[in-house]
Amino acid sequence: MEKPKLIIDGKRCDGRAMDELRPLKIQAGFLNKADGSAYVEWGNNKILAAVYGPRECIPRHDASPYRAVIHCRYLMASFSTLDEHGRSGPNRRSIEISKVLKEIFENVVITEKFPKTAIDIFIEVLQADGGTRCAGVIAAAVALADAGIPMRDLPCAVASGKIGNEVAVDFGKLEDNYGDGDMPIAIAPRNGEILLLQLDGMFTKDELRKAVELAYGVLPKINALQVEALRTHYAVKKDELDFRGD
Amino acid sequence: MEILDEIKKDYVTDLMKKNKRPDDREFLEYRPCTVEKGIFPFAEGSARVRLGKTQVVAGVKIDLGTPFKDRPDEGVLSTTAELLPLASPTFEPGPPDEDAIELARIVDRGIRSSNAIDLTSLFVEQGKVLMVFVDMYILDHDGNLIDASALAAMAALLNTRLPKIEGGQLIRTESTEKLKVSQKVVACTFSKIDSHIVLDPGLDEVKATSARLTIATTPDYVCAIQKGGRGAFTREELFNLVDVSFEKGNELRKLLD
Amino acid sequence: MTKIVVPGELLASTPQRVEFAFVEDGKTYSSVVGLFDEANLRLVPLEGTYMPTQYDIIVGVVDEVKFAGYNVDISSPYKGFISARDSRFEYELGDILSAKVREVDEVKNVNLEGTRKLDGGEIVEISPAKVPRVIGKKNSMLDMIRAATRTEILVGKNGRIWIKGGNTALAARTILKIEKEAHTTGLTERISTLLKEEISK
Numbered sequence: 001m002e003k004p005k006l007i008i009d010g011k012r013c014d015g016r017a018m019d020e021l022r023p024l025k026i027q028a029g030f031l032n033k034a035d036g037s038a039y040v041e042w043g044n045n046k047i048l049a050a051v052y053g054p055r056e057c058i059p060r061h062d063a064s065p066y067r068a069v070i071h072c073r074y075l076m077a078s079f080s081t082l083d084e085h086g087r088s089g090p091n092r093r094s095i096e097i098s099k100v101l102k103e104i105f106e107n108v109v110i111t112e113k114f115p116k117t118a119i120d121i122f123i124e125v126l127q128a129d130g131g132t133r134c135a136g137v138i139a140a141a142v143a144l145a146d147a148g149i150p151m152r153d154l155p156c157a158v159a160s161g162k163i164g165n166e167v168a169v170d171f172g173k174l175e176d177n178y179g180d181g182d183m184p185i186a187i188a189p190r191n192g193e194i195l196l197l198q199l200d201g202m203f204t205k206d207e208l209r210k211a212v213e214l215a216y217g218v219l220p221k222i223n224a225l226q227v228e229a230l231r232t233h234y235a236v237k238k239d240e241l242d243f244r245g246d
Numbered sequence: 247m248e249i250l251d252e253i254k255k256d257y258v259t260d261l262m263k264k265n266k267r268p269d270d271r272e273f274l275e276y277r278p279c280t281v282e283k284g285i286f287p288f289a290e291g292s293a294r295v296r297l298g299k300t301q302v303v304a305g306v307k308i309d310l311g312t313p314f315k316d317r318p319d320e321g322v323l324s325t326t327a328e329l330l331p332l333a334s335p336t337f338e339p340g341p342p343d344e345d346a347i348e349l350a351r352i353v354d355r356g357i358r359s360s361n362a363i364d365l366t367s368l369f370v371e372q373g374k375v376l377m378v379f380v381d382m383y384i385l386d387h388d389g390n391l392i393d394a395s396a397l398a399a400m401a402a403l404l405n406t407r408l409p410k411i412e413g414g415q416l417i418r419t420e421s422t423e424k425l426k427v428s429q430k431v432v433a434c435t436f437s438k439i440d441s442h443i444v445l446d447p448g449l450d451e452v453k454a455t456s457a458r459l460t461i462a463t464t465p466d467y468v469c470a471i472q473k474g475g476r477g478a479f480t481r482e483e484l485f486n487l488v489d490v491s492f493e494k495g496n497e498l499r500k501l502l503d
Numbered sequence: 504m505t506k507i508v509v510p511g512e513l514l515a516s517t518p519q520r521v522e523f524a525f526v527e528d529g530k531t532y533s534s535v536v537g538l539f540d541e542a543n544l545r546l547v548p549l550e551g552t553y554m555p556t557q558y559d560i561i562v563g564v565v566d567e568v569k570f571a572g573y574n575v576d577i578s579s580p581y582k583g584f585i586s587a588r589d590s591r592f593e594y595e596l597g598d599i600l601s602a603k604v605r606e607v608d609e610v611k612n613v614n615l616e617g618t619r620k621l622d623g624g625e626i627v628e629i630s631p632a633k634v635p636r637v638i639g640k641k642n643s644m645l646d647m648i649r650a651a652t653r654t655e656i657l658v659g660k661n662g663r664i665w666i667k668g669g670n671t672a673l674a675a676r677t678i679l680k681i682e683k684e685a686h687t688t689g690l691t692e693r694i695s696t697l698l699k700e701e702i703s704k
Contacts, residue, residue, distance in 0.1 A: 053552070053580070054580040055552075056580055065249075066252070092347050092351065095347045095348075096347055096348050099345075099347075099474075100348075100472075100473070100474065103476050106476035108511075110534055114554075114580060116581070116611060117580040117581075145510050145535070148535055148548050148552065149535075150525075150535050151510035152510070152511060154509060183471070190511050190532070192480070193479065193480055194473060194479045194484060195473075197471055197472070197473035197479070198472055199472075200355045200469070202359060202360060202468070203467060204468075205468070205489070205492070212484065216481070230507075230509045231509070234686070235507065
């Protein structure tokens with residue numbers, strides 16, 4: 001198959017600069033029944049996250065006497081891509097992604113407060129346009145906050161990657177498919193620690209460093225949008241803020 | 247069980263604070279490691295790796311099959327891992343769980359990213375390609391399954407011969423040539439325990455691990471990374487461990503010669 | 504001044520004891536989405552599940568009858584338990600009751616006492632974070648609803664509210680409206696008008 005040109009006149013195939021994000025929209029509290037939820041549109045990604053819990057841990061033998069266990073299920077809808085009808089249910093890719101996403105939230109959720117319980121995170125990719133796991137992190141973090149679950153931070157994520165010898169941030173689907181390597185990274189924005197890091201493709205030491213720095217350059221913007229989404233959802237005019245009387 | 251693990255964890259963490267590891271190794275030192283190739287002659291390729299008391303075998307089978315629709319001129323590479331119940335009291339029979347899947351996918355990512363196997367060389371004729379199945383079987387789990395499995399997979403591939411193709415059939419008893427492997431990919435896995443970082447964590451150390459980082463390399467490139475566990479790494483730690491991985495990777499590559 | 508804060512947001516650059524906050528490297532951060540009153544260093548979460556605390560009055564449902572006592576669903580991740588020995592009543596599966604949390608131990612066993620069976624009536628469930636608003640300052644909101652609808656109302660801290668007699672439907676609707684508009688001002692005023700209108704219909 002002919003490989004499309006990913007960089008034209010120093011710009012990327014969708015006209016973005018190397019360090020430019022696609023438009024990112026986050027809405028907190030999208031669903032009615034879940035304890036917390038969020039909806040994210042990022043480029044053409046459409047991703048929904050919902051949180052239930054802390055609630056009784058099923059199956060019981062999964063429960064821990066020390067902390068809440070976090071379950072995470074990341075899935076792609078059967079109609080989420082331009083490719084053929086996808087098979088429903090988990091596959092090897094989604095199981096791996098679910099595991100690494102779970103580990104992000106194990107880091108920030110104050111699980112010690114809720115021994116013997118479970119916190120269930122569901123991430124549904126309704127439309128996939130590259131970078132779905134990072135969009136899932138962004139949505140799930142907001143959904144957890146919306147559920148009132150105590151956390152030390154609001155994790156955020158982005159993928160940077162390699163196009164030829166150039167490094168760019170927030171790969172779209174085309175760059176994902178035909179680029180030369182991809183590095184999703186999630187951090188705790190407060191202290192900048194790395195909570196998720198994956199990489200495929202061939203990176204020299206310098207390229208790797210550049211890709212990491214590029215991601216760190218845009219992650220604060222993503223975090224700010226998460227915070228804004230939560231504030232908007234709970235916003236009332238400042239003078240309307242009122243403690244419930246007691 | 248979980249309570250025992252917590253006790254183990256405290257013990258290992260206390261040792262680390264005294265700059266010691268449970269088996270007295272240096273922080274960035276591998277356990278003794280051996281690689282044997284060609285241990286199962288019925289498989290097209292095979293190897294056994296012993297890393298301390300961890301033991302992994304890998305087998306490679308070559309089949310004829312149809313290519314993926316979107317890649318009609320490429321062969322197929324498939325990598326799986328089996329956490330056999332005989333390898334640990336904590337492994338249960340059944341379909342691969344998230345740990346087995348993650349393990350296989352990290353090893354797969356390293357091989358695939360580096361193009362160690364040139365998939366276009368596996369093209370046979372229109373609609374027909376060779377399929378390479380790399381299956382890693384864990385026999386003894388004493389920690390750091392990733393590096394041991396990656397090494398076993400690579401050794402088995404290096405040892406793989408391609409069966410003769412005659413009249414659209416494979417003749418497994420006669421081989422024409424060896425599978426071309428252009429890169430030796432190896433993985434280095436680190437554990438963060440408290441604020442300390444060790445290479446090649448043993449089982450006790452695995453239990454005390456807050457975060458895990460695997461970096462797979464060729465001599466010049468990083469070709470796969472996977473962070474695991476609830477803990478975190480700083481940027482500086484990451485860059486430092488990339489350097490260590492290139493250095494230690496060269497030691498591992500020698501075992502594959 | 505109060506403001507909306509989010510998890511990980513800095514509340515104070517000194518270590519402070521604030522409920523729903525945590526201290527790291529000598530600084531105090533919020534762990535939840537909440538309203539933060541800077542002057543009084545008080546943080547009220549806007550969402551969250553019910554976590555039983557000693558002396559809370561809750562409304563529960565008996566969901567298992569055992570030899571030693573009763574397991575009670577208290578709309579929390581944890582089950583309540585009433586020991587048969589300490590109980591003045593006998594309960595059946597599905598009984599609705601009010602109870603006081605006697606003790607929560609370190610493994611989150613929730614012992615209940617001082618229980619009363621709630622016969623008949625209606626149950627409304629709201630977010631536990633909104634309970635104080637339904638009660639109002641010095642019971643003002645609750646008293647108003649009771650008087651206007653001529654109902655008996657028992658508000659559990661776990662967000663379960665039992666209503667009996669009078670205009671139960673109106674009382675329930677009013678409570679759900681309060682939940683929805685919990686963090687707006689002038690709420691008491693609006694509810695009062697609403698109740699008057701509805702009753703004069």
